[in-house]
Amino acid sequence: MSVILSACRHTKQKAIARALKKKAEKKVLEKRMRQRKEAELQELEASVLDSFSKLWSFEIEGEYYQIVLYLAHDKDTVDIFCNEDEVIGVITNCTDEGGATFDFVIGNSYKARISCCRLPGRGLDYNLTIDGYRVPAVE
Known part of the structure; x- marks a missing residue:
């Protein structure tokens, strides 16, 4: 019975780790998109000026x-x-x-x-x- 409980605990920890990794990747992607949009806006403002x-x-x-x-x-x-x-x-x-x-x-x-x-x-x-x-x- 202890083997089954530890196996479930490992699976749960791996699932949490995957979810955290996915969330971190999403934040990195959002940050890159925001930086790209800011760069495009600065380029547009420079051309307007x-x-x-x-x-x-x-x-x-x-x-x-x-x-x-x-x-x-x-x-x-x-x-x-x-x-x-x-x-x-x-x-x-x-x-x-x-x-x-x-x-x-x-x-x-x-x-x-x-x-x-x-x-x-x-x-x-x-x-x-x-x-x-x-x-x-x-x-």
């Missing part, structure tokens, strides 16, 4: 427009979109003070200009004017 965009939304004569200025720092490029279509024929003028202007046409014949100027202590400021009238940016 490598770009900058500014948005203006307005209406002219009953037609709505949405202008997006997109600066990709990794490529050193500037893209301008009007109502989700890339604006072609942008004339760029750069100044010695670190500013720039981007001239283009939207709609039928509205002259648009995005001007960029450096403000002391605040970095770069971007303004959109349509036919000389300033358009407030969307916050």
Whole structure:
């Protein structure tokens, strides 16, 4: 009878050991998954920080427009979109003070200009004017 009891005790101990090992493996797997997700999130945040965009939304004569200025720092490029279509024929003028202007046409014949100027202590400021009238940016 003592042989049967000790055999049952060994089987029970082995079952507990297997369960603990399985639980530890699961925790290790969860930790690896969490680390992988954190790494992917940091990579995404880094790519978002490598770009900058500014948005203006307005209406002219009953037609709505949405202008997006997109600066990709990794490529050193500037893209301008009007109502989700890339604006072609942008004339760029750069100044010695670190500013720039981007001239283009939207709609039928509205002259648009995005001007960029450096403000002391605040970095770069971007303004959109349509036919000389300033358009407030969307916050």
